Amino acid sequence: MVGSGPSGLGAAISAARNGARSVRIIDRFGFVGGNMTAGLVGPCMTSFSLDGEIQLVRGIFDEFVRRMESTGGALHPSRVDSGTGYSGFMVFGHERVTPFDPEAAKYVGMQMLEEAGVELMLHTFVADVVTDGREVRGVVVASKDGLGYVPASVVIDCTGDGDIAARAGAQFDYGRESDGEVQPMTLFFRIKNVDDDAVDAYARSHPENRFPYEDLVTAAREDGSYPVPRRGVQLFRTPEPGVWRINTTRVLGKNGTDVADLTSAEVEARHQVESLLRFFRDCLPGLENSQLLDTATTIGVRETRRIRGTYTLTFEDLQQGRHFEDVIAVAGYPVDIHNPKSSDGPFDDGIPPTANIYEIPYRTLTPVDLDNVLISGRSLSATHEALAAVRVMPPCFAMGEAAGIAAAWAIRDGETIHDTDVPALQRQLLAQGAYLGPHVERSFEPASSTAAPSFHH
Ligand SMILES: Cc1cc2nc3c(=O)[nH]c(=O)nc-3n(C[C@H](O)[C@H](O)[C@H](O)COP(=O)(O)OP(=O)(O)OC[C@H]3O[C@@H](n4cnc5c(N)ncnc54)[C@H](O)[C@@H]3O)c2cc1C
Structure with a gap:
């Protein structure tokens, strides 16, 4: 095996x-x-x-x-x-x-x-x-x-x-x-100190959003302040209070069986993590005090x-x-x-x-x-x-x-x-x-x- x-x-x-x-x-x-x-x-x-x-x-x-x-x-x-x-x-x-x-x-x-x-x-x-x-x-x-x-x-x-x-x-x-292209890669990370209730409340009060914070992310994309080539934020609550998984970095055009591509993808994704953390704290209700808990050992290859x-x-x-x-x-x-x-x-x-x-x-x-x-x-x-x-x-x-x-x-x-x-x-x-x-x-x-x-x- x-x-x-x-x-x-x-x-x-x-x-x-x-x-x-x-x-x-x-x-x-x-x-x-x-x-x-x-x-x-x-x-x-x-x-x-x-x-x-x-x-x-x-x-x-x-x-x-x-x-x-x-x-x-x-x-x-x-x-x-x-x-x-x-x-x-x-x-x-x-x-x-x-x-x-x-x-x-x-x-x-x-x-x-x-x-x-x-x-x-x-x-x-x-x-x-x-x-x-x-x-x-x-x-x-x-x-x-x-x-x-x-x-x-x-x-x-x-x-x-x-x-x-x-x-x-x-x-x-x-x-x-x-065109022979594959799905993009994503480096997962987790954040802690999330106000779970505030995240839920924001989602409940914006039923028109198709994904979390769609209104805020769309506005940020329009003014150029959204830091990743992705339409939205995908975040998932975990069994541990205050801890959420983030599936949001996106690295396009890389081959997961090519070590040079894997290396540059890891680098690009880590820069995205830092930018996303700032964006979360500055712009997303419930995430104002969030902190990085950890990043994945490896970038995810879809x-x-x-x-x-x-x-x-x-x-x-x-x-x-x-x-x-x-x-x-x-x-x-x-x-x-x-x-x-x-x-x-x-x-x-x-x-x-x-x-x-x-x-x-x-x-x-x-x-x-x-x-x-x-x-x-x-x-x-x-x-x-x-x-x-x-x-x-x-x-x-x-x-x-x-x-x-x-x-x-x-x-x-x-x-x-x-x-x-x-x-x-x-x-x-x-x-x-x-x-x-x-x-x-x-x-x-x-x-x-x-x-x-x-x-x-
Ligand atoms: C970014 C991303 C988000 C995803 N989101 C979800 C989700 O939310 N929910 C969900 O259910 N699925 C999700 N998936 C899909 C899912 O994670 C994978 O498709 C699934 O894990 C594949 O399982 P696997 O056993 O085939 O391979 P993997 O989980 O990739 O396991 C392969 C194992 O083989 C080892 N390995 C590989 N090559 C070698 C080698 N040459 N020598 C020794 N060891 C080796 C690796 O170290 C690894 O441990 C996501 C995938 C990605 C990349």
Whole structure:
């Protein structure tokens, strides 16, 4: 397993619980969680249907959230309404988000890995792979020990960037079809000493605002005093009083797989943080006394390589809620594209809503060019538009949970990841507490049922 973000956690825990004997999770940071911790990204966007009625991502994700909640480190999404500070005062697509404390995520994630018997290799960067035809034999790592080699029977690429698959020569897509551009990067930061009630009161007294402080930000943009190339302020209340996450810096035109771009993006974003802090204190009611609590360990990269899989998920699939015979996860978060070239978005590119529930097929995790590498998380096989929906953290957990089972079985059965018994995988996911939507629920009714098999496209 390379990468311990939401998809890596789901994958490693699931693989170990499904009998894979030696599961290693490698991450470049000294803690687990990926964007959820190092990126300070949060809240987890919805794990429910778009209308907020049905919890779609359950299984390991739900276990993880409930464990954080039991220590006061999260609020279960079933208790969180849209239009509140926890959802950034947004309504569309923001029903039932999961506010959480990144420290709780680091600890609970690590505990769940330890309990499952996963071996952690932290402070370790995977720089290359050794291949043999369509298989990856192992990964080349760089760390304080120097260069090393870690052999593997199956690799789940949870790097978000498809580093493993790309180094192994797998084809990938990058950027939107029109001009190859990707979504912008954002350095998250948190502020403390916020007057929570005043922020709420301002939002309540300005119901015409589509996002927090829209009136004040628009005026500032007009007189040139708004310091970032973004239309608004996105701020999210956290479980800790007076502490809010800020998702507002914006760095355009950079490639998250290019180290020079990553470096200049970090520099640009930190300048933006300083300017935003001044703007908040000077102009935004409730934030007059706010102070910087922390910035993320790394700038957040929304989009890089999308490894070409046996199937590529499209916007139309999500819009129509298309049923796939090999569904392994369902989600309801809509297409959320932050415009690659301007201050627009999310949700204002004129893209129609997606279905209340849509499906992610197993084939989006199976690289067309490789036999023992699974993709999970942000670099799955999807178009630019479809990725903008399924990239959020709950579906990444769900993809990981499925990939973990498939990897364990590929080793057990000596088969490729393309030969997975998908109905058995679906049954195992359901047994682990996952939900795969109404079609699969029906298809696994007791044998006495006369219901026709539900697999129809
Ligand atoms: C700015 C921003 C805002 C977002 N807002 C939200 C939000 O509010 N809610 C939400 O639910 N989602 C949000 N997302 C989306 C979400 O955070 C990511 O898409 C999701 O975390 C992807 O999960 P992942 O497991 O695929 O990858 P990641 O979370 O990126 O984890 C990848 C892990 O792999 C490790 N890694 C990568 N390459 C290597 C390597 N070569 N060697 C060793 N380790 C490596 C990294 O250190 C990291 O720990 C946002 C994303 C960004 C960037």
